[in-house]
Amino acid sequence: MNQIPTLQSFIAGQWIGSTAANPLASAVNGKLVYHTHAETIDFEQSLDFARRAGQQSLLAMDFQSRAACLRALGKYLIEHKETLYTISTHSGATRADSWIDIEGGAGTLFAYASLGRRELPSGNLIPEDDVIPLGPTGAFAGGHILVPRRGVTVHINAFNFPVWGMLEKFAPNFLAGMPCIVKPGSSTSYVTEAAVRLMQQSGLLPEGSLQLVIGRTGDLLDRLGGQDIVTFTGSAATAAKLRVTPNLVANSVMFNAEADSLNCAILAPDVTPDDAEFDLFVKEVVREMTTKAGQKCTAIRRVLVPADKVDAVTEKLIARLAKTRVGDPAIEGVRMGALASHDQQRDVHHQVEALMTSCERVYGGTADFSPLGEGASNGAFFEPTLLLCRDPDAEGGAHDIEAFGPVSTLMPYRDIDHAIELAARGKGSLVSSVITRSPELAARIVPAIASWHGRVHILDAEAATESTGHGSPLPMLKHGGPGRAGGGEELGGIRAVKHYLQRAAVQGSPTMLTAVTGEYVRGGQTYETEVHPFRRHFEELRIGESLLTHRRTVTEADIVNFGCLSGDHFYMHFDELAARDSQFEQRIAHGYFVLSAAAGLFVSPGVGPVLANYGLDNLRFVNPVGIGDTIQARLTCKRKIDQGKESPKGDPQGVVAWDVQVTNQQGELVASYDILTLVKKQGVGS
Structure with missing residues (x-):
């Protein structure tokens, strides 16, 4: 034994x-x-x-x-x-x-x-x-x-x-x-x-x-x-x-x-039985009833349907539920297994009985229900059960009682405002689905129900090709909901990580803040050496290492040449009269010319540890640059991130963010941004 x-x-x-x-x-x-x-x-x-x-x-x-x-x-x-x-x-x-x-x-x-x-x-x-x-x-x-x-x-x-x-x-x-x-x-x-x-x-x-x-x-x-x-x-x-x-x-x-929570799915009134979205709605409801035998905190518990489409929806749901084979998951073709325990089976039965005081059963609860499989009669199986609440405005019922299993309740609504009101009767839910073909209806319904839901899933034929479904929380999006749903937040990408971090305000000089954060703060101490920062490997660079470039005076030829090269002939760069009547009162250089000219000032052109520039962050054009203005750039090592990555050739590398400040002859800031580069580590070929 x-x-x-x-x-x-x-x-x-x-x-x-x-x-x-x-x-x-x-x-x-x-x-x-x-x-x-x-x-x-x-x-x-x-x-x-x-x-x-x-x-x-x-x-x-x-x-x-x-x-x-x-x-x-x-x-x-x-x-x-x-x-x-x-x-x-x-x-x-x-x-x-x-x-x-x-x-x-x-x-x-x-x-x-x-x-x-x-x-x-x-x-x-x-x-x-x-x-x-x-x-x-x-x-x-x-x-x-x-x-x-x-x-x-x-x-x-x-x-x-x-x-x-x-x-x-x-x-x-x-x-x-x-x-x-x-x-x-x-x-x-x-x-x-x-x-x-x-x-x-x-x-x-x-x-x-x-x-x-x-x-x-x-x-x-x-x-x-x-x-x-x-x-x-x-x-x-x-x-x-x-x-x-x-x-x-x-x-x-x-x-x-x-x-x-008592999550709901709303079939919008624009969807007819002839539309693809009608079948998508039915499939979504049945999938949420039968996946994990309905034991999902995100499952659809309330099915909100226009009153004139209740019969059509009921007919389609019953037909689809009738095809669901329930039993031992080891048997081929079984689509729904058991509840997790006999205690759970008893609890779902008890909750369905409570729901029956305000609902009628339209599918399930048959005496001849028999799950497939040897010994399955001793298992914790529960037949998929569809209820209908003809008076969704009554207190209690499916707005208060949750059977945590393969159980959903149909509820008819009169119009959009009524559907929105019924959705809120769940007193706070994790997720709601809106099935519609109309962007206008989606724009009306979603903001109205969002205050009561942690996530709103909009389903139409276009989204259906990739949709992960009503009941699937995703790591990059919030999982949680207000009120009855707990008031918490999980997942949501980096937001979830921040739940486990302590936020503190820090005050001090820019030099001290740089030391604390490990990220250069403008105005903090910088370090200038005879070696160009772009000639240093990732490990050699230190936060605050800086280069103040030589200067360059912007000419009319610069603007004309850049406009011809880029195809940007915006009037502020070429129309003297129009520019004079503008807020700048003169022709000005292209913002992207200023970026290009700044790169020409700070880039070290020879082969070295800097492998690639792969982006700009926080770009702002602060003041205009006119013909005859002289610009200068300061490049400072702002942030280093060691992701443990290698180049396609196998060279170890890290990410370096550089703070760039471009100023004019008065010392005024004209452009501000971070440039992101991949920088080779030591011990590899130069």
């Missing part, structure tokens, strides 16, 4: 747990597959390890190296994904469901690795905005910086996405340099445990950066302090209870909630 394995927690660098506690059954056939462990976790030790070893190992790295580590972790998980797919079948998930969870989770690591490499600096400090002068001469200035918080993040996750749910939070907090303790939903925690084992076995995880809790959190929340963060995904009711934990309130511990 095979012994049922006991899951373990990963605490303070050790796997703990050998005594069986709560049984965890397969959602497919009800057979016992795992136990949680009975051992009590010492959370004082866990937090101490995270704050000591975790912070030390993470901050020994920087944004760029942590981004590279995320990429390597994502690659490792993909290489070992079949291990996770095998275990995930116990949760009732189909291969397609598990793809969202497993490969979607790894994809989130890749996405944040790319964002970090592209958008974050070297080091562990982000200058968040431009420094602004705080005095008349510029000797005193200020700005904002972001630095890693010196605490621990506690992630309390739901059961529905045991891998993605962990990694979508882990990726930004890891990139930000904070260690984390992850507590997955118990019913599917065996999948999370397997993922953490792979991550730990990869040898890529810095010590103390990730810990795993199987079972209860005990006194963990009571031990947190003001530098710590709690994130929660789950029911709105549980979020409300955790948010007011006395210790979290007393220490102002940051709390981010992403709660299940």
Whole structure:
């Protein structure tokens, strides 16, 4: 007889747990597959390890190296994904469901690795905005910086996405340099445990950066302090209870909630049964009902349809739902698996019964429902269920009750204003979809419902070819919503990383601000040497290294030649009379001529470490340059970013941003910008 394995927690660098506690059954056939462990976790030790070893190992790295580590972790998980797919079948998930969870989770690591490499600096400090002068001469200035918080993040996750749910939070907090303790939903925690084992076995995880809790959190929340963060995904009711934990309130511990919500999809009145968008709407509703057996915080719970199209929509939905094969995911052709647990099955049944007091059933709930597969009758299956609420203006019902499974409620609306009103009755949702062919209707509906939703998905035939769908949060866009949805934000690109960083205003002289931020601030100390900055390799350059160029007087021939070369014959450059009547009262040089002339002043033309100029940032033409004006440029090393990249020829290189100031003979600024270059590192050919 095979012994049922006991899951373990990963605490303070050790796997703990050998005594069986709560049984965890397969959602497919009800057979016992795992136990949680009975051992009590010492959370004082866990937090101490995270704050000591975790912070030390993470901050020994920087944004760029942590981004590279995320990429390597994502690659490792993909290489070992079949291990996770095998275990995930116990949760009732189909291969397609598990793809969202497993490969979607790894994809989130890749996405944040790319964002970090592209958008974050070297080091562990982000200058968040431009420094602004705080005095008349510029000797005193200020700005904002972001630095890693010196605490621990506690992630309390739901059961529905045991891998993605962990990694979508882990990726930004890891990139930000904070260690984390992850507590997955118990019913599917065996999948999370397997993922953490792979991550730990990869040898890529810095010590103390990730810990795993199987079972209860005990006194963990009571031990947190003001530098710590709690994130929660789950029911709105549980979020409300955790948010007011006395210790979290007393220490102002940051709390981010992403709660299940009563999301809606709106079929706009311009769409008819003959339109492609009508079928897209039906497919989207059915997909959200059946993917993960409807166990998605973003699933469509309320289906808002013009009153005169309710019958047509109902007919199409029933026909499509009837084709959905439900059963053991191992059986070919099965499109919907089981709910994650028998507890969840009972809860969905209870919520459907509550909904039936204000709705009627139009599909599902049949006595002869029989999922496919041996032993499936003992599984946690639930038939897709479509309800109809004929009085959507009544209080309660589907506006308040969520059955967290394959259940949606049709609601008729009278006109656009009524649909907008009904959408808001969800009291705050993660996502809403608007299906329309009309840009004018989209422009009217979206701003009106956006205040109640974290994300608005607009679907038409054009977008459908690439749309990721109503229920798919993406790493580069916000995931979260107001009100009932928790009021928090997750994902959203670099915004999510900033949730784990502390913002501080910093004031001082430009020289001091340069030293603190690692980024040159105008007015700060510069360093001029006999060696042209473009002749230095990446490692040799230091922030503030500068070159003041020789001067050049702009002539009429310059303007004429540049206009002929570029084809830009705008009147301000060539029409003497019109230019005289303008605000400049004279002909002026092309702005792009000024850029080109400045490049001619500061570029070192010979072969050297500077490999390429690949862009300009923050370009401004501040004052006009007229015929006879004399310009001069100052080039200063502003920022260095070591992304660990190589050129196509294999030469190691880094990114250098140069501050460029172009002035005229009065010392007035005429052009200001950053130029971005790829600079070769030492030890390679010149």
